[in-house]
Amino acid sequence: MILHNKYSKEELLKRLESETFKRKTLSFYRYVTIDKPWDFRNKLYQELTELECNGRIYVAREGINAQMNVPEHNKTKLQALLNSYNELQDMPIKWALEEKKHSFHKMIIKVRKKIVADGLNDADFDPSNVGRHLSPMEFHRLSKDENTIVVDMRNHYESAIGRFKNAWCPDVDTFREEIELVVNELSDKKEHKILLYCTGGVRCEKASAYMRHKGFQDVNQLHGGIIAYADEMCRLGIESNFIGKNFVFDERLGEAVTEDILGHCHQCGTPCDSYTNCANDDCHLLFIQCEACATRHAGCCSDECKSVLSLSEPERFVYRNKLREKYAESQIFRSRLRPKLYT
Numbered sequence: 001m002i003l004h005n006k007y008s009k010e011e012l013l014k015r016l017e018s019e020t021f022k023r024k025t026l027s028f029y030r031y032v033t034i035d036k037p038w039d040f041r042n043k044l045y046q047e048l049t050e051l052e053c054n055g056r057i058y059v060a061r062e063g064i065n066a067q068m069n070v071p072e073h074n075k076t077k078l079q080a081l082l083n084s085y086n087e088l089q090d091m092p093i094k095w096a097l098e099e100k101k102h103s104f105h106k107m108i109i110k111v112r113k114k115i116v117a118d119g120l121n122d123a124d125f126d127p128s129n130v131g132r133h134l135s136p137m138e139f140h141r142l143s144k145d146e147n148t149i150v151v152d153m154r155n156h157y158e159s160a161i162g163r164f165k166n167a168w169c170p171d172v173d174t175f176r177e178e179i180e181l182v183v184n185e186l187s188d189k190k191e192h193k194i195l196l197y198c199t200g201g202v203r204c205e206k207a208s209a210y211m212r213h214k215g216f217q218d219v220n221q222l223h224g225g226i227i228a229y230a231d232e233m234c235r236l237g238i239e240s241n242f243i244g245k246n247f248v249f250d251e252r253l254g255e256a257v258t259e260d261i262l263g264h265c266h267q268c269g270t271p272c273d274s275y276t277n278c279a280n281d282d283c284h285l286l287f288i289q290c291e292a293c294a295t296r297h298a299g300c301c302s303d304e305c306k307s308v309l310s311l312s313e314p315e316r317f318v319y320r321n322k323l324r325e326k327y328a329e330s331q332i333f334r335s336r337l338r339p340k341l342y343t
Helices: 009-018 037-050 072-083 136-143 175-185 202-213 225-236 291-296 303-308 313-327 332-336
Strands: 023-031 054-060 063-071 107-111 132-134 149-152 162-164 193-197 218-222 242-246 275-277 286-288
Touching (some): 023 202, 037 054, 037 107, 132 136, 136 193, 149 162
Parallel strands (some): 193 218
Antiparallel strands (some): 162 242
8 A cells, every 4th residue: 555645736635625525623642652653654644544534643752743634424433543552542632613624635644753843852851741731621710810821832923813811922933942932031930830832732741841840830731722722612601711713734724713813914914814825836935814915916925926926837947946046045034934924
């Protein structure tokens, strides 16, 4: 059996559109020792493909981190499959709130050194000595206490469209930047009660352990992340203290938790929380764009990118080479991955 996708994006999307069943999006993670990551990966890929699942999964010796979808009629089979692995038995699964579009169109499983890029040397501290796990209701209650410090452990573009009302949202591009920044900025508050949250909980596992290693006395984390919190508040009919959209790392790029719109179109400033990738594939910048600007700029982030859409493939080849030369020895290229927020 071929253990990787062999179809084009167009073929995959056409197949999805022809499906007569619904799909459910889910995520899960677990820090657990996987002795043979490649064997684990290949077996899991084959079995998930047989269940017609799509998604993006990272496997490492330290565990697994997955975002994926499954045909609704295969939900029970998927849960049985995951429980058949000793490493994944009784693993908590978070289900998406909404399914307005397909979250994934193919299955990708990669073997990596870590399931989350954190830049930390695990040999320097005990990654299993994590903070206290708070249930959604516990976190809901404590996050309203003005004596607690609530920290958003996600990147700036995630918190731009949704966050807890009284949270500190560090202005960072990556998780590895944020861990050190949070430790340094809160170095004089090591005896305070600190509440950490992220999308599904995986980033907080490592962050809380590192903070405890650095001497923080009362570190707590939202178990199951925003996904579990939003589901619990919706199920119980309780007003959410998280407002706006929860950014998700799939084709949907966000799911609404409340009707609040916290972001702004990066091109005109209109209140908007819809992320998109620049239609110029040579750019592919992630940015917020309203419907009017999407029409006006053909889904592109700039006039330059819009002009590229009309180029022939040979002309695009020349354009790509000019870009590589322009950004080869500078840090400018990195800034293209970070949209300048409208102010």
